[in-house]
Amino acid sequence: MSGQITTARRLRRDEMTASLPPQHPLLSQLASFVDGALGQDDRASVQEHIDGCRECRLRVQRAAGPVAVPAVALPTDGPRVDADLRKLLWLEPPDPAPGQLWRLRWDDTTAVGVVLRVEGDDVIVTPVGLDEWMADDYAVVVGPEWSPLHIGMSVWVALEAVVPLLVLDVYLGEADFLDQIVAVRQAYRQGRAVADTIVVGPPVIDETDERAQYRRQLALAFASLADAEWVDVATPGRDGRSLVDLMRGADPRMVAQALDLDIRSTFVVMSGERVPTSQEAELIAELLATDVDEVLAAAPAVPPELAHELSHPRHRRAIERRGRAAGHGESDERRQALRDLLPVAARRAGDPEAPLDWRRLVDDYLEG
Amino acid sequence: MVSGPCEELLRTGALGPEGAAMLYRTVAAVARFDRYPPPDNYAAWTGDAVTEMAHDFLAGERSHERLVHLAVLATDERSFARLLEASVRNYFRSRARATDRGRLHRRIRSLLENDVAFSQVATGQPGAGWWMLRDGPVAPWAGRIDELLGAASAVPVALTRWRDGMVAERASLRELCQQILSAAGGAVPLSDVVGVVAHRLGLAAPPISTEVDAPDTATVADVESSALASLAAAAAFDQLTPRDRLLLLVLDDSVREAAAFVGVSKTTAADGLARLRTKLAALLVDVDAQGDVLQQLIVLSARWADERTDNDRTAS
Numbered sequence: 121m122s123g124q125i126t127t128a129r130r131l132r133r134d135e136m137t138a139s140l141p142p143q144h145p146l147l148s149q150l151a152s153f154v155d156g157a158l159g160q161d162d163r164a165s166v167q168e169h170i171d172g173c174r175e176c177r178l179r180v181q182r183a184a185g186p187v188a189v190p191a192v193a194l195p196t197d198g199p200r201v202d203a204d205l206r207k208l209l210w211l212e213p214p215d216p217a218p219g220q221l222w223r224l225r226w227d228d229t230t231a232v233g234v235v236l237r238v239e240g241d242d243v244i245v246t247p248v249g250l251d252e253w254m255a256d257d258y259a260v261v262v263g264p265e266w267s268p269l270h271i272g273m274s275v276w277v278a279l280e281a282v283v284p285l286l287v288l289d290v291y292l293g294e295a296d297f298l299d300q301i302v303a304v305r306q307a308y309r310q311g312r313a314v315a316d317t318i319v320v321g322p323p324v325i326d327e328t329d330e331r332a333q334y335r336r337q338l339a340l341a342f343a344s345l346a347d348a349e350w351v352d353v354a355t356p357g358r359d360g361r362s363l364v365d366l367m368r369g370a371d372p373r374m375v376a377q378a379l380d381l382d383i384r385s386t387f388v389v390m391s392g393e394r395v396p397t398s399q400e401a402e403l404i405a406e407l408l409a410t411d412v413d414e415v416l417a418a419a420p421a422v423p424p425e426l427a428h429e430l431s432h433p434r435h436r437r438a439i440e441r442r443g444r445a446a447g448h449g450e451s452d453e454r455r456q457a458l459r460d461l462l463p464v465a466a467r468r469a470g471d472p473e474a475p476l477d478w479r480r481l482v483d484d485y486l487e488g
Numbered sequence: 489m490v491s492g493p494c495e496e497l498l499r500t501g502a503l504g505p506e507g508a509a510m511l512y513r514t515v516a517a518v519a520r521f522d523r524y525p526p527p528d529n530y531a532a533w534t535g536d537a538v539t540e541m542a543h544d545f546l547a548g549e550r551s552h553e554r555l556v557h558l559a560v561l562a563t564d565e566r567s568f569a570r571l572l573e574a575s576v577r578n579y580f581r582s583r584a585r586a587t588d589r590g591r592l593h594r595r596i597r598s599l600l601e602n603d604v605a606f607s608q609v610a611t612g613q614p615g616a617g618w619w620m621l622r623d624g625p626v627a628p629w630a631g632r633i634d635e636l637l638g639a640a641s642a643v644p645v646a647l648t649r650w651r652d653g654m655v656a657e658r659a660s661l662r663e664l665c666q667q668i669l670s671a672a673g674g675a676v677p678l679s680d681v682v683g684v685v686a687h688r689l690g691l692a693a694p695p696i697s698t699e700v701d702a703p704d705t706a707t708v709a710d711v712e713s714s715a716l717a718s719l720a721a722a723a724a725f726d727q728l729t730p731r732d733r734l735l736l737l738v739l740d741d742s743v744r745e746a747a748a749f750v751g752v753s754k755t756t757a758a759d760g761l762a763r764l765r766t767k768l769a770a771l772l773v774d775v776d777a778q779g780d781v782l783q784q785l786i787v788l789s790a791r792w793a794d795e796r797t798d799n800d801r802t803a804s
Binding site: 147148178179182183186187190191192193194195197198201202205206209210232249250251254257270271272289290292320321322327328329330334 | 497498499500501502503505507508509510511512513514516517518519520521523533534535536538539542543546547551552553555556557559560561563567569570573577632633634637638640641687688690692693694695696697698699700718719722740783786
């Protein structure tokens with residue numbers, strides 16, 4: 121399946137040559153830093169950033185004097201976010217399907233996209249910008265009246281991407297413009313102008329056009345989302361050797377060092393209790409002077425149904441909640457769940473009389 | 489009990505007390521670090537000026553969109569703070585550009601009224617008051633705006649000094665108007681001509697919450713100047729050799745560090761740095777906002793270096 125992902129990715133490399141913007145301190149933090157109002161730890165951290173960041177050094181050097189911060193209430197008659205939209209942010213999401221608008225999230229990257237197709241654990245999406253006036257000549261302009269969010273949107277057909285199921289985060293409603301996306305996609309692939317009946321933006325002028333940057337940032341965000349993974353479910357077929365066999369004789373301390381893991385987590389990998397990620401498999405292969413495919417082939421099999429269920433957005437909140445309680449991230453929590461559920465799955469999967477309800481299995485585990 | 493501004497927004501649909509405090513702090517910080525002038529009727533950034541700006545942010549044009557961006561894209565309190573800052577910075581830019589578009593509107597109207605190459609459709613005719621080429625077709629234009637934008641994008645823009653910043657030269661504006669009206673093949677409303685020229689000059693509305701490398705407005709009085717400064721930076725960038733671009737990234741560092749970074753001897757690096765300083769002085773001699781142009785040149789060079797590194801990686 122990951123092979124599918126690689127070949128199906130349609131993000132062009134030239135969209136990804138720039139890096140994502142660096143994480144500078146917030147300007148309000150910088151203000152507190154300049155005014156000497158930060159605590160010792162925060163001050164040291166901001167100072168360390170400034171020492172290595174020319175842009176922030178310039179900002180601090182050129183800052184104006186202190187500006188008074190008022191402490192008055194805000195007017196109460198301003199616009200509000202619709203209750204219906206806010207409700208969606210709390211609801212359990214449905215099964216992903218074509219035509220749905222979703223928020224996508226992985227690590228620090230958040231974006232919005234329309235689902236075009238779902239193929240197993242791969243979701244083909246078109247990126248959406250929430251600023252319709254930033255559209256280029258292959259981005260459909262969607263007015264507020266057609267937008268499930270009730271604000272204008274630009275649908276970036278030329279940036280179509282394949283992302284893993286696990287980055288789907290919040291269902292945001294139904295998009296009634298799939299036919300327009302298809303028509304623009306055809307025009308883009310054939311290199312011709314879009315039909316007059318569909319509203320798209322004007323072409324980007326050159327690199328100084330702000331929309332060129334906007335487009336690049338969308339492309340980068342989706343490239344980053346496309347790379348998300350928590351387990352390599354594309355593990356090739358078994359060849360009879362287990363990871364325990366393969367790693368017999370390896371020095372656990374060296375393995376721990378190579379994988380940058382603590383010794384307990386290292387034993388979990390070495391004993392085959394958890395599937396190494398692709399990156400870990402490469403490091404193990406390097407350490408053992410063997411081929412990465414051999415490492416992957418020796419890894420314990422992960423039932424694709426279980427990996428799929430643990431990647432489904434309906435479980436994401438519960439997984440994150442458990443992860444927070446345990447002091448680690450959602451990927452670690454998913455791997456923990458996989459480790460705990462693998463033996464149960466192995467015991468019950470072989471029973472033809474009682475086919476396994478994977479959703480219930482995961483639900484019960486997460487509720488337990 | 490709510491835990492922060494993000495949760496306040498998701499629960500009530502509006503910013504609450506914590507959101508208000510964060511908004512005021514953010515507006516004050518953006519005003520201070522990006523050095524925008526205070527709103528009209530204020531001589532300085534007082535508490536009242538910050539309050540007015542913050543309230544406009546929440547009640548002015550596109551305020552509903554701003555709240556929806558925050559509600560949909562913020563995933564926790566930390567990301568909410570970053571999104572709010574990006575939204576406030578882009579709101580400042582948007583206001584400054586609106587001011588510049590007003591100024592541009594006046595310049596273009598004056599140009600069209602006083603140049604024999606252009607004429608206005610007479611009262612009583614279809615498209616009365618619209619502008620056309622003097623001997624061109626008079627029928628009201630009914631095409632797509634992107635055709636006019638395409639025509640404008642092909643016109644090179646020359647800059648000239650104006651007060652404490654830079655603006656497009658009158659000759660460039662004239663050429664832009666001619667190309668727009670020619671592409672229209674008929675009469676065009678003044679607002680559309682101004683809109684297309686504004687787009688060409690980088691004065692279109694910025695996105696709501698996406699961080700873009702918009703120029704810092706610290707030393708220029710208005711955003712038209714800084715948008716044009718990026719054009720000046722792009723022109724200067726073309727004049728730099730690959731080694732110049734690398735050296736620009738270490739201009740303030742020691743010769744030893746520069747030599748190590750570029751991969752040349754210390755003598756060569758010292759020589760290159762000296763020649764680069766001379767070249768920059770010549771390239772930027774007529775530029776008022778030198779600091780802004782130089783900063784953007786550095787950004788362009790860094791991006792170029794990243795691309796080169798990526799290409800090298802791909803090639804290897």
